[in-house]
Amino acid sequence: MKTVGVVVEYNPLHNGHAYHLQESKRQTGAEAAVAVMSGHFLQRGEPAIVNKWARTEMALRAGVDLVLELPFVFAVRNAEIFSYGAVATLHATGVVDTLCFGSESGKIDWMVKLARHLTVEPESFKDKIRQALDSGVSYPTAYGLAVNDFAASQGLSPGVNVSEPNNILGLGYCVALERLKSPIVPATIQRTKAGYHQSHITDNRIASATALRKLIFEKDLSAIKPYVPGATYDILNRFAVAGHFPMSWDLFFPYLQSMMIANQPDELQFILEITEGLENRIMKTMPHAGSFDSLMDQLKTKRYTWNRLQRVLLYTLFRLTREKTARAGSEPAYIRVLGFTDKGRSLLRKMKDKSSLPVITRIGQVKHPMLDLDIRAGMMYAMGLPEQLREREKLRDYWQAPVQL
Structure with missing residues (x-):
């Protein structure tokens, strides 16, 4: 067949x-x-x-x-x-x-x-x-x-x-x-x-x-x-x-905010694809964002596309570190x-x-x-x-x- x-x-x-x-x-x-x-x-x-x-x-x-x-x-x-x-x-x-x-x-x-x-x-x-x-x-x-x-x-x-x-x-x-x-x-x-x-x-x-x-x-x-x-x-x-x-990101935004509040920037640097001090930018922006789209609008730059930033935030929500990813294979x-x-x-x-x-x-x-x-x-x-x-x-x-x- x-x-x-x-x-x-x-x-x-x-x-x-x-x-x-x-x-x-x-x-x-x-x-x-x-x-x-x-x-x-x-x-x-x-x-x-x-x-x-x-x-x-x-x-x-x-x-x-x-x-x-x-x-x-x-x-x-x-x-x-x-x-x-x-x-x-x-x-x-x-x-x-x-x-x-x-x-x-x-x-x-x-x-x-x-x-x-x-x-x-x-x-x-x-x-x-x-x-x-x-x-x-x-x-x-x-x-x-x-x-x-x-x-x-x-x-x-x-x-x-x-x-x-x-x-x-x-x-x-x-x-x-x-x-x-x-x-x-x-x-x-x-x-x-x-x-x-x-x-x-x-x-x-x-x-x-x-x-x-x-x-x-x-x-x-x-x-x-x-x-x-x-x-x-x-x-x-x-x-x-x-x-x-x-379903949408807005439904998970409170959990993402909680994750950010409970962590320091140096704890985020091990998250997958977080490089070049992006963790500091995210932590600095988070308190001023009232919604997921608001956070994304403040984070987005010519270098960091919407999709890449969404993936990084998703990895953060899951605390998906490089070590966990490597363990998965x-x-x-x-x-x-x-x-x-x-x-x-x-x-x-x-x-x-x-x-x-x-x-x-x-x-x-x-x-x-x-x-x-x-x-x-x-x-x-x-x-x-x-x-x-x-x-x-x-x-x-x-x-x-x-x-x-």
């Missing part, structure tokens, strides 16, 4: 995602689809608008056959680590033939060629990134400049804006495939009508997840109805009625199943023989520091829920079986 892999967050799943999934199957000739999906917290350093079980159901109803969780330690990291963790998980299943992702360029050749040269990044490439960062630009921009410069020196100029978010992720996926020497074949579909960060809507059916979240918070859930599959809307409505939706330690269809069940049977990692459906099946972080992420996510829901939801990872269609 030919199978395509996709890397997703589905925050929430919208018509553009549904199109990508359908095209991924069509263009690769796949009979089945496996999705690696972020859990409760996402790559931009924010909580998912609704929990991973709801988003798993959205994926299955949209045509995904097997949903696997991307561990927290990869899901909330920069593009390089995020893409490696996702690809390594798909590779470990032993059942995925192709990987199809969206990109602004819509072309795979330049990514594959560059990936072969960037499996081990040359010192000149790293120097170019450092020089660009020293000039005050953000990391995505610095990375794009370094890639363009390196490509030109190798006669491989891609002729595209590498610093576009999906282009960067796509190149990261291809580099990960090269590093793993994976037989998985990469493919890409051009992202159209709505950019990754686009907060305004210019089409009557397609809008970015960013724009949809904005609509939900500024208007109401019904405002997104034209832009999402019916199943997505029904699931979100069901969770909203139950009090589980929508840099390679996936297991494959956790969040949901499946009948076809997905067939894939799971194949994975019993072909997977290079333990496949788990219940968390009691594996003990590992990486899984501990996933469990803690679930507990923290529950703290953003109404008080009457927290106690049961904090332990949901222990009792929730995979979603089945």
Whole structure:
């Protein structure tokens, strides 16, 4: 059974995602689809608008056959680590033939060629990134400049804006495939009508997840109805009625403030990605911030992008130090199943023989520091829920079986 892999967050799943999934199957000739999906917290350093079980159901109803969780330690990291963790998980299943992702360029050749040269990044490439960062630009921009410069020196100029978010992720996926020497074949579909960060809507059916979240918070859930599959809307409505939706950083801001009050700047310097005295800037700003967005507005600079700062604050909320991250490891330690269809069940049977990692459906099946972080992420996510829901939801990872269609 030919199978395509996709890397997703589905925050929430919208018509553009549904199109990508359908095209991924069509263009690769796949009979089945496996999705690696972020859990409760996402790559931009924010909580998912609704929990991973709801988003798993959205994926299955949209045509995904097997949903696997991307561990927290990869899901909330920069593009390089995020893409490696996702690809390594798909590779470990032993059942995925192709990987199809969206990109602004819509072309795979330049990514594959560059990936072969960037499996081990040359010192000149790293120097170019450092020089660009020293000039005050953000990391995505610095990375794009370094890639363009390196490509030109190798006669491989891609002729595209590498610093576009999906282009960067796509190149990261291809580099990960090269590093793993994976037989998985990469493919890409051009992202159209709505950019990754686009907060305004210019089409009557397609809008970015960013724009949809904005609509939900500024208007109401019904405002997104034209832009999402019916199943997505029904699931979100069901969770909203139950009090589980929508989730946002504002719900966790009091816990972040408490963390800051209880700590000194020197205790924060060991938090992941806190460098160059950023801990002092955060501690100085915190007392004057009345909300999460207010804090972010005061912290943001040309050097520190919104997404990077959100990730740093998320690491602070979890007290995710470099030591804890190192203990969790840099390679996936297991494959956790969040949901499946009948076809997905067939894939799971194949994975019993072909997977290079333990496949788990219940968390009691594996003990590992990486899984501990996933469990803690679930507990923290529950703290953003109404008080009457927290106690049961904090332990949901222990009792929730995979979603089945």
